[in-house]
Amino acid sequence: MKDRAYxxxxxxxxxxxxSAHQVEGNNTQNNWWAWEQEPGRILQGHRSGRACxxxxxxxxxxxxxxxxxxxxxxxxxxxxxxIQPAPDRWDEGALEVYREMLQGLxxxxxxxxxxxxxxxxxxxxxxxxxxxxxxxxxxxxxxxEKVVEGLGDLVSLWCTINEPNVLAYMAYLEGTFxxxxxxxxxxxRVMVHLLRAHAAAYRxxxxxxxxxxxxMAIHYRGxxxxxxxxxxxxxxxxxxxxxxxDFFPYAxxxxxxxxxxxxxxxxxxxxxxxxxxxxYYTQDRVQFDVRAVDAFxxxxxxxxDADLSDHGFIANEPEGMYRALHWAYAFGVPVFVTENGVEDxxxxxxxxxxxxxxxxxxxAVQEGLPVQGYFHWTLVDNFEWDRGWTQRFGxxxxxxxxxxxxxxxxxxxxxAICRSNALRYEDVARYCPEVLHRVFPQASTVG
Ligand code: FCB
Numbered sequence: 001m002k003d004r005a006y007x008x009x010x011x012x013x014x015x016x017x018x019s020a021h022q023v024e025g026n027n028t029q030n031n032w033w034a035w036e037q038e039p040g041r042i043l044q045g046h047r048s049g050r051a052c053x054x055x056x057x058x059x060x061x062x063x064x065x066x067x068x069x070x071x072x073x074x075x076x077x078x079x080x081x082x083i084q085p086a087p088d089r090w091d092e093g094a095l096e097v098y099r100e101m102l103q104g105l106x107x108x109x110x111x112x113x114x115x116x117x118x119x120x121x122x123x124x125x126x127x128x129x130x131x132x133x134x135x136x137x138x139x140x141x142x143x144x145e146k147v148v149e150g151l152g153d154l155v156s157l158w159c160t161i162n163e164p165n166v167l168a169y170m171a172y173l174e175g176t177f178x179x180x181x182x183x184x185x186x187x188x189r190v191m192v193h194l195l196r197a198h199a200a201a202y203r204x205x206x207x208x209x210x211x212x213x214x215x216m217a218i219h220y221r222g223x224x225x226x227x228x229x230x231x232x233x234x235x236x237x238x239x240x241x242x243x244x245x246d247f248f249p250y251a252x253x254x255x256x257x258x259x260x261x262x263x264x265x266x267x268x269x270x271x272x273x274x275x276x277x278x279x280y281y282t283q284d285r286v287q288f289d290v291r292a293v294d295a296f297x298x299x300x301x302x303x304x305d306a307d308l309s310d311h312g313f314i315a316n317e318p319e320g321m322y323r324a325l326h327w328a329y330a331f332g333v334p335v336f337v338t339e340n341g342v343e344d345x346x347x348x349x350x351x352x353x354x355x356x357x358x359x360x361x362x363x364a365v366q367e368g369l370p371v372q373g374y375f376h377w378t379l380v381d382n383f384e385w386d387r388g389w390t391q392r393f394g395x396x397x398x399x400x401x402x403x404x405x406x407x408x409x410x411x412x413x414x415x416a417i418c419r420s421n422a423l424r425y426e427d428v429a430r431y432c433p434e435v436l437h438r439v440f441p442q443a444s445t446v447g
C-alpha cells in the first residue's frame with residue numbers, strides 16, 4: 001500500500017505561473033506603476049519596484065530553480081507597455097528580451113505558455129480610455145500581431161487575457177484596480193470589449209500560426225449555496241456563477257453574451273477557444289440577502305471552521321477544484337489549470353493545500369476529463385497587486401530588498417510531484433501527514 005500513487009498521464013504539463021508586472025520590476029510605462037504611486041492604493045504603500053528583478057536577468061536563476069525542480073512547463077506574460085511603449089512605437093529590444101526568456105525555457109525543456117494580457121495596460125492606452133473604448137480590441141489585436149510575429153517560432157500555447165472577469169470586477173466595480181471605477185454599466189461594457197479583444201487575438205494567432213492553441217485564463221470562483229435547501233441561496237449562487245464564471249468562456253464557445261437581464265448574440269465570438277484555462281483558488285458560501293443590492297443580493301463568506309490562509313484571503317476548499325474542472329469541461333475543449341496556490345509565508349498550509357488540490361485534479365483526470373496541465377501560483381513570492389508584498393504565494397520566499405531567495409518545503413514537495421508525474425503516498429506522508437487520511441483514505445487505514 002505504501003507505494004500507492006495517483007499517477008498522471010504521460011506528457012502532463014507541470015509548471016508555475018507568473019506575470020510580467022509581478023516579477024519583472026521597473027514596469028514604469030503601465031497603468032499599475034502609476035497606480036502604485038497614488039497614496040492609499042496599495043496595502044502598506046507597497047510598490048512593485050524591482051519586483052523579482054527578472055528584467056535585469058534574474059529570470060535565469062529562477063528558471064534554473066523551476067527546471068531543477070522537475071517542472072516541464074512555465075506560464076509567463078509579456079508586458080504590452082514594454083513592447084509598444086507608445087501607440088506608434090515598437091521596442092524590438094524588449095521583444096528580444098522575451099525571445100531570450102522563451103529560448104531559456106526551451107533550453108531547460110520547459111514548454112512555455114504565454115499570456116498576452118495580465119492586468120496591466122500601457123499608460124498611453126489607459127489614458128485614452130483603456131478598455132472602455134470601442135476600438136480597444138483592435139489596439140490589442142495589433143499588439144498581438146506584433147508579438148506573434150516576433151515570438152511565434154518559440155511558443156504555440158497562448159493565453160490571450162488573464163482573468164478578464166477579475167479585471168472587470170476589480171477595476172470597474174470594486175475599484176481596487178486601476179482605473180478604480182464603481183460602475184456596473186462600465187464593467188459590462190469592458191467585459192464585452194475584453195471578449196472582442198480575445199476573439200480578435202484568437203484570429204490573429206491562428207492566421208499566423210494555424211497550429212496555435214489559444215484560450216483565456218478564467219478565475220473560477222465556487223459559489224456554494226449556504227443553505228442547500230434554500231431556493232433563494234441556490235438562485236443567487238447560480239446567478240453569480242453565471243455572471244462571474246460563465247460569461248467569458250460561454251461567449252467564446254457559443255457566441256452568446258449572458259447578461260443579467262438576457263442574452264445577446266455576437267457570432268464573431270463563437271468558437272474562439274482551444275482550451276479553457278482555470279485559475280482556481282477557493283470557493284464561497286453564498287446566502288441570499290435582500291439588502292445586499294450592491295453585491296448582487298449575495299452575502300459571501302467562508303465556513304466558520306474553514307482552513308484559512310495567512311490573511312484569511314483563501315479558504316482551503318479542494319473539492320471546488322474538482323467542480324471547477326467539471327465546469328470547464330462543459331465548454332467542450334481541453335482544460336489547463338492555469339493557476340492555483342495560496343498565500344502562506346510560513347508554508348504551514350501550502351503543502352496540504354497543494355496535495356489536496358492536485359489530488360482533485362487527478363480525480364478529474366481519472367474520470368477522463370481532458371485536463372492537460374497544472375501551473376502552480378507561483379514560483380517566487382511576487383508583487384500581489386493591491387495587496388502589495390503582504391501576500392506570499394511563492395514556492396520560494398523572496399527578500400525584496402536583497403533579492404535573496406529561500407526555498408520553502410513546498411518547493412521540494414512540488415518537485416517530487418513533477419518529477420514522478422504523480423502524487424505519491426510517501427510524499428504526502430512526508431510533507432503533510434495531517435491530510436494523509438483524506439488524500440489516501442484506503443491506504444492509511446490499511447497501513
Ligand atoms: C490571480 C491573479 C494572479 C495572482 C493570483 C494570486 O487572481 O491572476 O496575478 O495575483 O491571483
